[in-house]
Amino acid sequence: IGIKGSASTDDGANVEVGGGELTIYDNFDAKTGDLCWKDLCRGPHLPTTRNIPAFKLMRNAAAYWRGSEKNPMLQRIYGTAWPSKDELKAHLEFLAEAEKRDHRKLGSELDLFSVPDEIGSGLAVFHPRGGIIRRTMEDYS
Secondary structure (H helix, E strand, O other): OOOOOOOHHHHHOOOOOOOOOEEEEEEEOOOOOOEEEEEEEEOOOOOOHHHOOEEEEEEEEEEEHHHOOOOOEEEEEEEEEEOOHHHHHHHHHHHHHHHHOOHHHHHHHOOOEEOOOOOOOOOOEEOHHHHHHHHHHHHHO
8 A cells, every 4th residue: 555645555454454564665766765655464475676677567456445436546557577578478478368358359359248237247148159058058067
């Protein structure tokens, strides 16, 4: 939990974390040495990112502090780290292959089902071709 110029980090210390030890990390500007922000989080941690031989930043997203739009917006950064570049490459290939087989993508591309906003997220409406596949699968179960 690290928010520059906000009391949210202090607030985080009062929230039950679910066991374990909390650590406060001071993050300094590499050029000036000035304190940029503090990070309150659970470990384990590395003393420096130089110890990560292979990593990739995957995406970022905005989120409100503690899930309320009345609170400040945070920036989430998602990534993956591996002991070697070969393992990172293998993982990225696995993710790409899994994305090709994603049922949400295939269902739309093959006109098997849709998920109308009017009905609600997560409730699939089968199209005729999808209904045939569903009935066939149910017959074998």
